[in-house]
Amino acid sequence: MSEIEHTCAFPLDRGAGNNLFGCWLGPAIGLLDLDAFFASVEQLDHPEWRGRPLIVGGDPEERGVVSTASYEARRFGVHSAMSSAQARRLCPDAVWTHSHFDRYRELSGKVMDILADETPFVERVSIDEAFFDITPGRYSCESPLEIAERIRSRVSELGITCSIGLSTSKTVSKIASERDKPRGLTVILPGTEKAFLRPLSVRAMSGIGASAEAALKRAGIHTLGQIADASPAVLTSVFGCHAERMRLRAKGEERSPVSPVDASDEIKSVSCERTFATDLTERSDVDAALALLAESVGRRLRRHGLAGRTVTVKVKFSFGQGRTVQRKLPHRTDDENIFIPVGRALIDTFWGPGIHVRLLGVGISDFERAEGIQTDLFTEVDDRGAVASPRRDLSVAIDQVREKYGSDVVGYGRAARFDNGGQRRH
DNA sequence: TCTGGGGTCCTAGGACCC
DNA sequence: TCTGGGGTCCTAGGACCC
Structure with a gap:
């Protein structure tokens, strides 16, 4: 029996009726992200590479870039999208390998099967990421925390690990999943979303890239809290017709559903x-x-x-x-x-x-x-x-x-x- | 040291038609 | 002959994601 470990970004507010071991108010949406996925699969398949810095990517001599670095390689400052030449300078002793997509797809499929086994509401975002809806009463009455913990443990039985963010919305869960990698389970309890988001940099929210960040900075906006408070005119100048949706996301009030993709697939x-x-x-x-x-x-x-x-x-x-x-x-x-x-x-x-x-x-x-x-x-x-x-x-x-x-x-x-x-x- | 490869979605202007 | 407006298609480019 694995012991329940998780990170709560904020102390439990029992007065608001939220209790880790009691009821969960509102939607419970998780985001599962596989840790250093490609590198982890290579280390699973090559036991001799485990514990060593490993880089999956293109050749340093041929203008290649890093696709994924193992956590051992990340300690040297190597990260995704870095040129392979620079990665080699930072970590000359790393093991290098090209990617093997068929194998990654196979393992990704097994992870998705685990999710599908826990809830019918699964939205695959990419080969290593998926949202899942485990709102109590929608499909199961089990505590969302227990389900998330079980998913994490079942994924680790495949020989790879994942991090999970759990909250009442997709935006918050996505950000939460990044907080405690690898093998993290970060819970943002209902009612604490806004306080969790407020101090974060605008770049923490998916959909805001370098260009939007620069435009926001010109308007004096650096944090998600400032987006929540910004005037409609300023937000519209940056996000156009998506302005109010971005504000809701920044306030933790987004209600976009986990949609099991069929057509958009x-x-x-x-x-x-x-x-x-x-x-x-x-x-x-x-x-x-x-x-x-x-x-x-x-x-x-x-x-x-x-x-x-x-x-x-x-x-x-x-x-x-x-x-x-x-x-x-x-x-x-x-x-x-x-x-x-x-x-x-x-x-x-x-x-x-x-x-x-x-x-x-x-x-x-x-x-x-x-x-x-x-x-x-x-x-x-x-x-x-x-x-x-x-x-x-x-x-x-x-x-x-x-x-x-x-x-x-x-x-x-x-x-x-x-x-x-x-x-x-x- | 510059910046890969696979995608999705959106915008904007010009052509063309009614 | 002039005028405007709306809709759709095509093309180019850009932002963003993993």
């Missing part, structure tokens, strides 16, 4: 981009890179059974600026043989002498539902209403070989000049 776009170890300066290299990225997008579209109508090409130049250009196709497709030429035409719109390409990306979006598809008499359309080139069959055959033997085995000649790291082959 659907994929809206599929894209692939690559930062090259050395800039591309030859148009032929850029075209070859486009083909490589497009094949990856095509493969994922076919795997998901999706076909889209908008092609987007994204580019970053060596001197920092970037551009995105997009074009709508007359018909949807999942066939890179169709959208590669469109991508080339989009590259034409910004290509010129002396251009150095640091990053190139390709994306497909605008997935129509089958009943909304329009066709004409002269276009061959498959049973899902998508157009395909004669070479799509070849693409599908390559998909199958890759499924079976791994992605490095076979590919078109046009993509063979780059390996998966985007490094030019010599």
Whole structure:
């Protein structure tokens, strides 16, 4: 029997009728966040890496960045999104590994199963985060604290750990979950939300990024309490039509429900981009890179059974600026043989002498539902209403070989000049 | 030391139509 | 011929998230 440990940000106010071991007033919404998730999975799968600084991310020699650092590596100052080169300087002895998404997805699924076993009201936010509603009386009459404690303990049986924030709203629980990582359970009791939020920096609240923070600072607003007290005009100048919703969130009075996602679950776009170890300066290299990225997008579209109508090409130049250009196709497709030429035409719109390409990306979006598809008499359309080139069959055959033997085995000649790291082959 | 890769959502302007 | 207004589609860009 695990002993109940938790952090209460504020002393219990028994007078208000809230008691840890008694009743919980109002909604009980939890946010579960897996601790250093990718790094924890790697340490689970490689016992020899446990207890050592571990970095999941791109190669330091190739403009990579840190995806996740284990807590041992974080002690050296390494954190997500830091360039791998800097991480290596801070922690030269760290173990490095690339990410293994299929494995992360598998474990994430097991965690979601645990949540689903405790309550039907689960809203998955990302691969390592989910909200869950355990309001007493909605599904179970058990104390929210006991349920949260049990979830935490069941997750640890998988060999990874999580932190949980528990309160009456999503905003507060999300912030609370960050307070005591790893393996924390932070409870903000009903009635104490406002006092908990007031002194916090505006950046603590999700939805406020660097840009909104700067705008708020110009208005003299630094804390969530100041957002709660700000004039409607000031808030509107920063948040537009979301001003009053942001105020409610900052006051701890948000009432947005945990929505088990079905429709919003659907994929809206599929894209692939690559930062090259050395800039591309030859148009032929850029075209070859486009083909490589497009094949990856095509493969994922076919795997998901999706076909889209908008092609987007994204580019970053060596001197920092970037551009995105997009074009709508007359018909949807999942066939890179169709959208590669469109991508080339989009590259034409910004290509010129002396251009150095640091990053190139390709994306497909605008997935129509089958009943909304329009066709004409002269276009061959498959049973899902998508157009395909004669070479799509070849693409599908390559998909199958890759499924079976791994992605490095076979590919078109046009993509063979780059390996998966985007490094030019010599 | 600069700043990856996968996404979502929103805004704004211009074209075009009624 | 001039005028205005509204709606929708397309495109580009930006903010934000993990």
